[in-house]
Amino acid sequence: MTRQFDPELLYVECSQCGQPILWGHGMTSRLLAMAGIDATALDERCVIVSEGCPACRPGETSFTTQVVRLNREKDDRIIQPAATN
Structure with a gap:
């Protein structure tokens, strides 16, 4: 049995x-459906970005909103220490 990601948990x-931005339960699912985005294709790396909010x-x-998928950091990434001259 596989678990499906709940789109209502998107940041x-x-x-x-x-x-x-906090909005009512079900709003994310409604927005995704109106945009034609398959909620089953989303995961914990996805966020919703709004081009403004009532605060600003x-x-x-x-x-206007968009769904953004953040990249995973590579496990084999070489971390280089900061250098100063």
Whole structure:
């Protein structure tokens, strides 16, 4: 039995001010369905980015959003120490 990621757990952030955005239960699923995005293709690396929010754009009630998938860090990545001259 495999577990499916719950899209309602996606983190939502304003790209303008960086504040997290909280909205009602079911809103993420509705937005994904309206955009034609398959929720089963999303995972814990995905976030929703809003092009504004009520905190940084008072009076506005509608904002463009997009789903972004963050890259995983490679396990074999070589970490180099910072160097100064």
